[in-house]
Amino acid sequence: MLIEENKPLAPFTTFQIGGPARWFAQATSEEEIAEATAWAAERSVPLFVLGGGSNLLVSDAGFNGLVLRVALRGITALPAAKQLEPLKAAGEVKAAGEVKGAGFSPYANQAEATRALAPEGGSSEASTVRPSSSTGSGAAAASDQPGQRIYRVAAGEDWEHFVQRAVDDACAGVECLAGIPGTVGGTPVQNVGAYGQEVASAIERVRAFDLRERAFVEFSAAECGFSYRRSRFNSADRGCYAVTRVDYRLTRGGAPTIRYADLQRALAARQAEGRELSLAEVAEVVRGLRQSKGMLLVEGDPDCRSAGSFFKNPVVGEEQLQRIAAVSQKAPPRFPAGPQPENLDRVKIPAAWLIEKAGFTKGYRLGAAAVSSRHTLALVNLGDCGGSGGHDERRGASAAEILALAGKIIAAVEARFGLHLEMEPVMVGF
Numbered sequence: 558m559l560i561e562e563n564k565p566l567a568p569f570t571t572f573q574i575g576g577p578a579r580w581f582a583q584a585t586s587e588e589e590i591a592e593a594t595a596w597a598a599e600r601s602v603p604l605f606v607l608g609g610g611s612n613l614l615v616s617d618a619g620f621n622g623l624v625l626r627v628a629l630r631g632i633t634a635l636p637a638a639k640q641l642e643p644l645k646a647a648g649e650v651k652a653a654g655e656v657k658g659a660g661f662s663p664y665a666n667q668a669e670a671t672r673a674l675a676p677e678g679g680s681s682e683a684s685t686v687r688p689s690s691s692t693g694s695g696a697a698a699a700s701d702q703p704g705q706r707i708y709r710v711a712a713g714e715d716w717e718h719f720v721q722r723a724v725d726d727a728c729a730g731v732e733c734l735a736g737i738p739g740t741v742g743g744t745p746v747q748n749v750g751a752y753g754q755e756v757a758s759a760i761e762r763v764r765a766f767d768l769r770e771r772a773f774v775e776f777s778a779a780e781c782g783f784s785y786r787r788s789r790f791n792s793a794d795r796g797c798y799a800v801t802r803v804d805y806r807l808t809r810g811g812a813p814t815i816r817y818a819d820l821q822r823a824l825a826a827r828q829a830e831g832r833e834l835s836l837a838e839v840a841e842v843v844r845g846l847r848q849s850k851g852m853l854l855v856e857g858d859p860d861c862r863s864a865g866s867f868f869k870n871p872v873v874g875e876e877q878l879q880r881i882a883a884v885s886q887k888a889p890p891r892f893p894a895g896p897q898p899e900n901l902d903r904v905k906i907p908a909a910w911l912i913e914k915a916g917f918t919k920g921y922r923l924g925a926a927a928v929s930s931r932h933t934l935a936l937v938n939l940g941d942c943g944g945s946g947g948h949d950e951r952r953g954a955s956a957a958e959i960l961a962l963a964g965k966i967i968a969a970v971e972a973r974f975g976l977h978l979e980m981e982p983v984m985v986g987f
């Protein structure tokens with residue numbers, strides 16, 4: 558496989574910021590994933606697994622190692638059956654967690670876990686599935702079946718492309734996640750979520766290459782350890798796996814999820830007509846809402862040169878909530894933090910609200926870095942990078958400028974509310 562040298566990374570990121578990768582490879586098959594990672598391991602070269610680059614800030618110096626872009630493609634629809642074959646050894650594949658006996662359904666537990674971990678809503682299904690090894694023609698075979706359907710999606714597929722495919726097939730479960738950039742392989746990493754759904758509710762299993770054991774493994778959804786913007790892949794096992802495939806369980810003919818307040822408001826007039834809304838309509842309205850907030854990638858729109866939300870919404874206890882309300886002389890908006898035991902007495906508050914109350918308005922600028930003109934939570938690169946790669950002061954913001962702005966915001970929120978905002982994008986090469 559081709560290993561390139563000094564490859565500019567900026568064009569591979571939605572921020573369009575960052576220096577070069579010392580080495581760069583694109584894998585279009587699992588064999589190439591194994592090959593490229595072996596190349597890095599043999600040379601003791603650090604490895605970074607790249608998807609669509611939509612949740613990254615790459616340093617101006619770039620990455621002094623091998624950047625492996627996951628570019629495996631393919632979507633196969635499988636008929637969902639009643640029984641789950643346990644995750645078990647198959648060829649070089651080995652189960653990632655405890656393998657239970659036949660008849661055991663980790664998804665009964667997963668449904669519970671998913672409901673518990675999805676405070677913004679999202680449907681979850683408790684029945685089980687027998688994975689099929691069929692490829693290619695599966696979509697046609699499954700297309701007439703009512704009920705559930707498993708989509709086996711290669712990690713390099715564009716997420717939006719998969720959402721559109723699901724909506725076109727009248728399969729519910731990811732329609733509210735329309736318009737999110739990035740690859741399918743990136744979705745389990747931070748448990749992507751928006752507008753009342755998160756992938757934890759739809760993921761059946763994740764296949765990945767274990768970089769330590771040098772073997773392919775499969776995780777049930779329960780084994781992925783999903784919670785708000787979190788999974789084992791970005792916490793305990795950060796940097797340990799290259800995801801090669803994700804299986805999603807969707808509901809054919811299912812109703813769209815309309816639980817998120819903004820979405821309910823946007824759909825209220827249509828709902829008042831008393832007719833059932835289609836998945837396509839809901840996905841389209843979600844895209845419209847995203848665009849109004851600069852959260853949809855649109856060619857030529859400067860608000861798109863971002864990594865989406867730059868800060869996570871903080872989860873706070875009663876005492877902190879009272880302090881914030883006292884300081885701002887107004888109770889902050891709040892949402893359930895999730896029913897995990899540690900969150901029972903806590904609420905999630907919008908980081909955007911805190912940032913605004915700390916004195917930053919939409920469009921606030923620091924050099925070529927700015928707060929988005931449409932959403933306080935997104936930091937944007939104001940320059941026109943023209944896809945040329947690398948930082949050029951006349952053209953765009955540097956990673957250092959973005960971090961300087963982020964640091965200013967974090968310090969201001971901390972000074973005013975005594976609360977430390979956490980950054981959401983992954984930092985590469987710092």
Ligand SMILES: Cc1cc2nc3c(=O)[nH]c(=O)nc-3n(C[C@H](O)[C@H](O)[C@H](O)COP(=O)(O)OP(=O)(O)OC[C@H]3O[C@@H](n4cnc5c(N)ncnc54)[C@H](O)[C@@H]3O)c2cc1C
Pocket residue numbers: 571605606607608609610611612613627712737738739740741742743744746747748749750751790798799800801851852853854861863864865866983
């Ligand atoms: C305009 C905009 C809007 C956004 N809106 C949302 C939103 O509403 N909700 C939300 O949750 N996120 C949102 N995001 C963030 C981002 O789109 C998601 O996190 C996305 O899933 C990242 O996928 P990616 O393929 O681009 O990953 P990358 O940015 O390439 O990588 C992100 C992390 O995932 C890892 N990774 C990626 N692919 C793999 C793989 N195959 N195997 C192992 N690790 C991998 C990387 O190593 C890195 O740690 C938004 C971003 C933008 C720019």
